[in-house]
Amino acid sequence: MHEAAIVAGLMKILERQAALHGVSRIGRVNLKVGRLKAVEPQALVACFEIFAEGGVAEGAELCVDHLPVRGRCGACGCDFEVKGYRFRCPRCGGGDVAVTGGEELYIESFEAAEAAEASEGG
Ligand SMILES: [Zn+2]
Secondary structure, eight states, rough: OOOHHHHHHHHHHHHHHHTTTTOOOEOOOOOEEEEEEEOHHHHHHHHHHHTTTTTTTOOOOOEEEEOEEEEETTTTOOEEOOOOOOOSSSSTTOOOOOEEEEEOEEEEEEOOOOTTOOOOOO
């Protein structure tokens, strides 16, 4: 259940960012997660709901966007998307592949919930 640890960290970031931007309630969080992180989106959302309770992100929607695994060939420098965990260069067939993507985990953006008391000045 490393999702709980991930979400705990995300919450801290969200609360700090919300305070910085004067957001009192978050409506939606866009999260980017690399496929190598092997997190269960459903578990992540479930944890998010628990951690968000009583905080700035309570009731917010968590949108998880998966990022592909990427690799770079050490022999020819080819940069490619790794599919099906096949770490082999599609150009030269070399196996000397360095992982360059897929381990990301960050908040791309978040949106403030619509304020109930929005005032429009003329
Ligand atoms: Zn290659």
